[in-house]
Amino acid sequence: MQRRDFIKNTVITTGALAFGSCNEKDPYAERKYEGQIAIIGAGAAGLYAGYLLEEKGANYTIFEASEQIGGRIRSLKGFADFDIELGAEEIRGNRSVWYDWVKESGAAFVPDTATDFYQIATQLRTESQWNTDLDFQLALQLAQQAFNYTGTDSTLLQLMDTSKLAARVRHITEALVANEYGTSAGRLSVKGITEEALIGGAVDGNYGLANRSLLSVLEEKCKKVIPKVVLNKQIKRIDFSSDRISLEDAQVQRRFVDKVIITVPLTILQANELQFTPPLPEAKITAIKNIGMGAGMKVVLVFNRRFWDVTTGSVYTSGLVPKYNVSSYGRSTQSFVLTGLVMGEKAEALSGLPSATAIQNIVKDLDTIYGKGVATGALTNARIMDWGKEPFIKGAYSYPIVDGGGLLTRQALSQSVQRKLYFAGEATHYGGHSGTVHGAMESGRRAVEELLKDVS
Numbered sequence: 001m002q003r004r005d006f007i008k009n010t011v012i013t014t015g016a017l018a019f020g021s022c023n024e025k026d027p028y029a030e031r032k033y034e035g036q037i038a039i040i041g042a043g044a045a046g047l048y049a050g051y052l053l054e055e056k057g058a059n060y061t062i063f064e065a066s067e068q069i070g071g072r073i074r075s076l077k078g079f080a081d082f083d084i085e086l087g088a089e090e091i092r093g094n095r096s097v098w099y100d101w102v103k104e105s106g107a108a109f110v111p112d113t114a115t116d117f118y119q120i121a122t123q124l125r126t127e128s129q130w131n132t133d134l135d136f137q138l139a140l141q142l143a144q145q146a147f148n149y150t151g152t153d154s155t156l157l158q159l160m161d162t163s164k165l166a167a168r169v170r171h172i173t174e175a176l177v178a179n180e181y182g183t184s185a186g187r188l189s190v191k192g193i194t195e196e197a198l199i200g201g202a203v204d205g206n207y208g209l210a211n212r213s214l215l216s217v218l219e220e221k222c223k224k225v226i227p228k229v230v231l232n233k234q235i236k237r238i239d240f241s242s243d244r245i246s247l248e249d250a251q252v253q254r255r256f257v258d259k260v261i262i263t264v265p266l267t268i269l270q271a272n273e274l275q276f277t278p279p280l281p282e283a284k285i286t287a288i289k290n291i292g293m294g295a296g297m298k299v300v301l302v303f304n305r306r307f308w309d310v311t312t313g314s315v316y317t318s319g320l321v322p323k324y325n326v327s328s329y330g331r332s333t334q335s336f337v338l339t340g341l342v343m344g345e346k347a348e349a350l351s352g353l354p355s356a357t358a359i360q361n362i363v364k365d366l367d368t369i370y371g372k373g374v375a376t377g378a379l380t381n382a383r384i385m386d387w388g389k390e391p392f393i394k395g396a397y398s399y400p401i402v403d404g405g406g407l408l409t410r411q412a413l414s415q416s417v418q419r420k421l422y423f424a425g426e427a428t429h430y431g432g433h434s435g436t437v438h439g440a441m442e443s444g445r446r447a448v449e450e451l452l453k454d455v456s
């Protein structure tokens with residue numbers, strides 16, 4: 001699919017903050033740690049940490065609160081004639097272990113030939129068709145400027161206000177930048193995303209899978225790790241005041257381990273759903289507060305016919321759903337599927353409605369674009385995946401907030417505590433790749449490296 005170059009930069013970190021690639025000489029290859037390691041959370045970060053520990057022959061167990069592995073990688077089966085991604089959908093960049101895993105799995109990529117369409121008022125046109133519209137031009141320029149911002153820290157909304165961006169095109173800048181970053185314009189720091197883009201590096205593409213789900217790749221690659229996952233095991237308390245660390249679960253059962261790798265989403269830490277004795281250091285608590293993460297959802301709409309232009313990859317709208325991906329694009333499928341990505345305030349608003357009402361309103365929006373009754377008449381099935389309502393996720397993915405301290409805050413979040421607790425998960429990635437699967441995996445690798453270094 002065609003994606004704008006300035007969105008979510010995608011290269012594996014190459015500067016001082018790099019965590020290394022899987023091909024590097026392994027500095028800890030000779031060592032074997034005999035202690036018990038617990039990993040909390042079986043998302044991409046936790047599973048990859050397990051994968052690396054498995055390679056080292058270490059003793060580890062992964063505790064997962066929900067009834068499934070994958071975390072924010074999840075697919076919807078049986079809704080269409082292919083698995084629909086409810087969380088992560090695209091592989092961001094081609095220089096990561098994650099990309100390599102996908103390649104090795106023999107997955108076919110969706111061809112990068114699609115066109116993006118933008119709604120202004122009731123008109124839907126491509127970028128080149130809107131090209132003479134000055135408001136549209138400014139909307140795209142601002143989306144670019146947001147990643148090259150040099151002024152005092154402000155929100156994307158303030159940048160749009162200062163630039164006097166016309167109301168008729170504001171949704172475009174917001175969708176291209178804030179919605180992609182998991183939030184809305186009034187909450188996202190443009191200085192923060194500029195810093196992340198700078199450190200994260202240049203763009204090298206986004207890849208969608210045409211013939212298998214992301215979860216199936218994870219399952220295949222982590223097949224030795226999955227037996228070590230204990231599902232339905234929500235860890236509630238971590239007491240690291242003694243030599244051995246006590247983990248207490250929701251059933252008030254305790255177990256003792258020597259090291260813990262914590263990969264739970266930021267929101268779980270923000271909501272104090274994991275309690276620590278003694279309390280975490282002040283710098284960590286401040287970091288937890290100074291990174292944003294909030295509501296986000298995917299809206300899956302299945303139709304009995306395609307009423308959009310055959311070349312369509314994505315549609316940016318001014319309605320309830322800022323952006324749709326044509327998830328059936330580039331697949332050999334009889335299903336016609338639009339997947340809407342809704343983040344921040346718009347997700348909160350939809351989340352407050354009964355699901356049937358939300359879907360009805362969303363499809364009516366599509367009727368405004370494609371013709372009266374067109375989408376409504378073709379709808380066969382719909383589902384909202386509301387990540388904010390998932391009890392062990394509670395949101396979409398992390399983003400920088402104004403005056404939040406930027407990547408240094410993420411680094412503070414990632415710091416290990418007393419050589420006992422190690423922190424991973426997408427929000428701890430301080431090399432510019434937070435909010436991604438490969439970033440989550442790299443954070444898992446970093447945590448494992450820190451742990452092995454401490455015991456060497």
Ligand SMILES: Cc1cc2nc3c(=O)[nH]c(=O)nc-3n(C[C@H](O)[C@H](O)[C@H](O)COP(=O)(O)OP(=O)(O)OC[C@H]3O[C@@H](n4cnc5c(N)ncnc54)[C@H](O)[C@@H]3O)c2cc1C
Binds near residue numbers: 040043044235387392
């Ligand atoms: C709608 C959406 C679209 C996305 N699109 C993309 C995309 O296209 N490309 C991309 O690269 N990334 C995308 N992402 C982001 C990507 O999915 C995440 O960055 C990544 O999957 C996070 O992995 P993680 O291991 O850090 O966290 P998670 O996957 O959230 O894993 C954490 C795990 O911890 C578990 N847990 C929580 N509390 C406890 C507890 N107390 N005890 C035990 N277990 C617990 C949770 O159940 C969860 O399984 C998207 C995310 C969303 C929500």
